[in-house]
Amino acid sequence: MWRNWVGNQSCEPARTAAPESEDEVSELVAAAARDGLGIRVAAAGHSFTPVVVTDGLLLDLTRLPRIRSLDTDRRRVVVGPATTIGEFGEPLWAEGLGLANQGDIVAQQIAGAISTATHGSGLEYGSFSSSVRRLRIVTATGDVVEATEGDLLHAAQVAVGSLGVITEVELEVAEAYRLREQVDHWSWEEAWEPFEELARQHRHYSFFWMPSDDSAQLYGLGEPGVSLADRCHVKIYDAVGDDVPDSGEPHRRVGPAFRIYPMVYEPNFHELEYFVPFERGRDALAAMRELMLASLPASVFPMEVRTVGAEEAWLSHSYERETVVISVSGTPGTDYWPYLRDVDRLLGEFDARVHWGKLHFLTREQLLARYPRGADFLALRASLDPEGVFLNAHLQPLFGLQ
Ligand SMILES: Cc1cc2nc3c(=O)[nH]c(=O)nc-3n(C[C@H](O)[C@H](O)[C@H](O)COP(=O)(O)OP(=O)(O)OC[C@H]3O[C@@H](n4cnc5c(N)ncnc54)[C@H](O)[C@@H]3O)c2cc1C
Known part of the structure; x- marks a missing residue:
C-alpha cells in the first residue's frame, strides 16, 4: 500500500521494487511492460494529485546513488x-x-x-x-x-x-549566495498595489494573504493575540555580500541561501496552484481576494502569491512567459471541491496553467489551448511510449492516445 504525504492519494501496486542500478531499472521496466503493467515512480510523495498512483509496478529509486x-x-x-x-x-x-x-x-x-x-x-x-x-x-x-x-x-x-x-x-x-530575509505583516494594499515593482526589485517577493483570523495559524504564520485577517505575511529575500554578517534574528535572518528558504508545514491542507501571466497577475489577485471573502468559511487557508520567470520546458506553467503563482487550499475532511472549482473557473479566465503536483481541473482541451507546445508534447510522448505504459488513470485523459 502506497500513500502520499498528505494522505489524499493511495494505491495498491501489483509489484513494487527498489532497484540499485540503472540496468536493474531497465530490466524491471521491460518486464512490467511485457506483462501489460503500468509503471510509475514514487518519489517523496509530496504531490497532492494522483500522479504516482498505479495498480502496476511502483518503483522506489532511493537506492540509486545520489x-x-x-x-x-x-x-x-x-x-x-x-x-x-x-x-x-x-x-x-x-x-x-x-x-x-x-x-x-x-x-x-x-x-x-x-x-x-x-x-x-x-x-x-x-x-x-x-x-x-x-x-x-x-x-x-x-x-x-x-x-x-x-x-x-x-x-x-x-x-x-x-x-x-x-x-x-x-x-x-x-x-553560492547568501540571503537577507525580511518578513513583515502588511495590509492588502501595501502588498498588492506595488506588486509588480516589488516583484521586479527583489530576488524573491512573495506573500500569504489571510482571509480570516484563523488563516495565519494554519500555516504557523501568526503571532498569539494578533489578528492577521485580511493582512499579508510578506517575505522578501535579497542576496547580500560577505560584509553582512549571518544573523538568526527572527524575520530578519541572514545566511547561506539553502538555510533561509525552507519552511515547515503540517500535512493539514490540500493545495491547488495556478499560474497566470505576470501582466494579468494583479487583476487575478484582486478577483481571488473577492472570491475568497465571498466564499468563506470554506477558504480558511491563506492564498500564497509568488512569481516565476519564463522558461523553455513545454509543459511548464511558465513556458515562455513570466507568471504570477496563486495557491489556495482546502481543509482535509471538508467538501472543498465547489470552492476549488470556483477558483478554477475564475483563474481559467486569466489563461491559467496548473501545477502538475497540486490539485487542478485541467482538461486535455485546456492543455492544448493553454500550453503552446502541448500538442508537440503529446506527439513526442506517444512516439516514446505508444502503449501508454507510463500513464495512469489520471494522466491517460490528459496525455494518452484518444
Ligand atoms: C508541504 C509542501 C510544500 C510544497 N512546496 C512547494 C513549493 O514551494 N513549490 C512548488 O512548486 N511545489 C511545492 N510543493 C509541491 C511539490 O514540490 C511537488 O508536488 C513535487 O512533485 C513533489 O516532489 P516529490 O519528490 O514528492 O514527487 P512525487 O510527488 O513523489 O512525484 C511527482 C511526479 O514525479 C514522478 N517521478 C518522480 N520521480 C521520478 C523519476 N525518477 N522518473 C520519472 N518520474 C518520476 C512521479 O511519478 C510523479 O508523477 C509542495 C508540496 C508540499 C506537500
Whole structure:
C-alpha cells in the first residue's frame, strides 16, 4: 500500500521494487511492460494529485546513488533521481555553489520536483526544470535515452513521469549566495498595489494573504493575540555580500541561501496552484481576494502569491512567459471541491496553467489551448511510449492516445 504525504492519494501496486542500478531499472521496466503493467515512480510523495498512483509496478529509486559528480568550473552537478532538495545544500555550499532558487520545502526528490516543475519565487528564475541540462531516461522498452538538447530536453524537463523513468539528472547550478530575509505583516494594499515593482526589485517577493483570523495559524504564520485577517505575511529575500554578517534574528535572518528558504508545514491542507501571466497577475489577485471573502468559511487557508520567470520546458506553467503563482487550499475532511472549482473557473479566465503536483481541473482541451507546445508534447510522448505504459488513470485523459 502506497500513500502520499498528505494522505489524499493511495494505491495498491501489483509489484513494487527498489532497484540499485540503472540496468536493474531497465530490466524491471521491460518486464512490467511485457506483462501489460503500468509503471510509475514514487518519489517523496509530496504531490497532492494522483500522479504516482498505479495498480502496476511502483518503483522506489532511493537506492540509486545520489550526488555523483560536481564540476565547479562549469557549475554543473550530476545526481541520482532520488536526491532530495535538502541533500544539495551542504555539498554544493562546500564547493562554492548553490541551487539557483528553492521553494518552500526541501523534502522533494529532484526527479519528482522537475517532473512537476516545482519552483520558488522570483522573476529572474524558472522552476527546477529550467536548470536541467541532461536527463537519462529508461523508456518503455527498457532502453535508455539521453535528453541533452532541443525538443527532447524541453519535453523531458517537465513530463510528470510520462516519458519514462529518470535515472540521472544533470543540473546547472549557481554560484553560492547568501540571503537577507525580511518578513513583515502588511495590509492588502501595501502588498498588492506595488506588486509588480516589488516583484521586479527583489530576488524573491512573495506573500500569504489571510482571509480570516484563523488563516495565519494554519500555516504557523501568526503571532498569539494578533489578528492577521485580511493582512499579508510578506517575505522578501535579497542576496547580500560577505560584509553582512549571518544573523538568526527572527524575520530578519541572514545566511547561506539553502538555510533561509525552507519552511515547515503540517500535512493539514490540500493545495491547488495556478499560474497566470505576470501582466494579468494583479487583476487575478484582486478577483481571488473577492472570491475568497465571498466564499468563506470554506477558504480558511491563506492564498500564497509568488512569481516565476519564463522558461523553455513545454509543459511548464511558465513556458515562455513570466507568471504570477496563486495557491489556495482546502481543509482535509471538508467538501472543498465547489470552492476549488470556483477558483478554477475564475483563474481559467486569466489563461491559467496548473501545477502538475497540486490539485487542478485541467482538461486535455485546456492543455492544448493553454500550453503552446502541448500538442508537440503529446506527439513526442506517444512516439516514446505508444502503449501508454507510463500513464495512469489520471494522466491517460490528459496525455494518452484518444
Ligand atoms: C508541504 C509542501 C510544500 C510544497 N512546496 C512547494 C513549493 O514551494 N513549490 C512548488 O512548486 N511545489 C511545492 N510543493 C509541491 C511539490 O514540490 C511537488 O508536488 C513535487 O512533485 C513533489 O516532489 P516529490 O519528490 O514528492 O514527487 P512525487 O510527488 O513523489 O512525484 C511527482 C511526479 O514525479 C514522478 N517521478 C518522480 N520521480 C521520478 C523519476 N525518477 N522518473 C520519472 N518520474 C518520476 C512521479 O511519478 C510523479 O508523477 C509542495 C508540496 C508540499 C506537500
